[in-house]
Structures are given as C-alpha cells and as structure tokens.
Amino acid sequence: MKRIPAIAFALLCTSILFVLYTSCSPKKNKCTVCSNGGICQNDTCLCPLGYTGAHCETPPDPCASVTCQNGGTCNAGVCTCPTGYEGTYCETLSKSRILGTWHVAEHGSNSSPANYSIRITAGAGTAPSEVFITNFYNYFTQAVKANVLLDKLFIPSQYLYGKLVFGNGYIHATSIYGLYGYITVAYEVIDTATNIPDDFGYVPDGSRPSEWNK
Secondary structure, three states, X not given: OOOOOHHHXXXXXXXXXXXXXXXXXXXXXXXXXXXXXXXXXXXXXXXXXXXXXXXXXXXXXXXXXXXXXXXXXXXXXXXXOOOOEEOOOOOEEHHHHHOEEEEEEEOOOOOOOEEEEEEEEOOOOOOOXXXXXXXXXXXXXXXXXXXXXXXXXXXXXEEEOOEEEEEEEEEEXXXXXXXXXXXXXXXXXXXXXXXXXXXXXXXXOOOOOEEEEO
C-alpha cells in the first residue's frame, strides 16, 4: 500500500472537518428581523393581520375594506364624496332630505308679511345637487333653480319674469321641526325695471331671512 503524501492527507482532513462543522452548526435564519410584531418561522415572517412584505414592513391598507359609492374616493380609510352626496360611504343624496312641501313665513324689506307654501323637487336628469323650487317668493310660476351642498342651499343669480333672484340658505336641526325640517333662506329679489330690491336678510338692512319649515 502506497503512503498518502502528507499534503493530500491534510487536505482530506480539512474537508472532513468542514463538512462536519457546516452540518452541525446552527442554521442562520433568513428572516432575523420581522417588523410590526411579525414572527419568524422556517425562514419566513408570519405577519399580523393586515401587514404584508418579506419582513411585515407594509402596513394594512385602510381602504381595503371601504367601498365608496356614487363616485366617491377613499383616502386613509375615509370616503371623499362628489358634490351632491354625503354619508360614510357617499351613499346619501344630499338634496333628498329637503324634497317636498315647505311652509314659508317671511317679511321682505319692500313687501308685506307673507305665509305660503313652496315645493322642492329633484327634477329628472338633473345634476346630483340641483333642485327646483316652485312658487318661490309666492310669485314665480316658473321654478327657481338651486343647489344643495350638505347643510347649505345655494340660489345662483337668475332672471325670471323681469326680476333678478339670488341667495343662500342653511338647513337647521331643531327640537320642533327635527333634523332637516327647518331652513333659513337669505335672498333678494330685484325688479329689473325699477332696480328696487326686496331683501330677506341678504344684506344688513334690518330685514330677516325667510323661514321655511315642514
């Protein structure tokens, strides 16, 4: 039997020792750091509910379980609603709460005290915020256009039967008329022939806003 050279023998021993060392040494875990309360198991981070990523570094998406309706968009878990809609998920048409018949009590700066009824309708095919008010001012047979935004009523400038009309109102919650049963409307009607205004609390002339209730 031939003698194995000393160098070859040394190399053989080194290789055997290396194999034994690597086989017996504790295996290094690939996921030594798991964020946000994650637990490392079998080289994989087990993340808490909602967290994702190799190391649970990605937080939950607050909009994942939120569905905004009617074109609303979710931001940080909260729906931002388009004009004319409101509610947690933009599910409510703002103008729907003021539709119907209202009883009006008012006294203009250039007219006598009056009590009468108006009717607010949505109108087919109109914008989500638009409404029509019939018998406005107890005078106009043609409907006055207005827009509802949350608790506000906006009457843009418009000409009807020789008069200019404009104003705005606020929807109030009261113990008498309920959550959406009372509106104060500050508006003005100007006769275009004489330029004489009839004011209802729109300018500080001592007149008061018109009061509408259900």
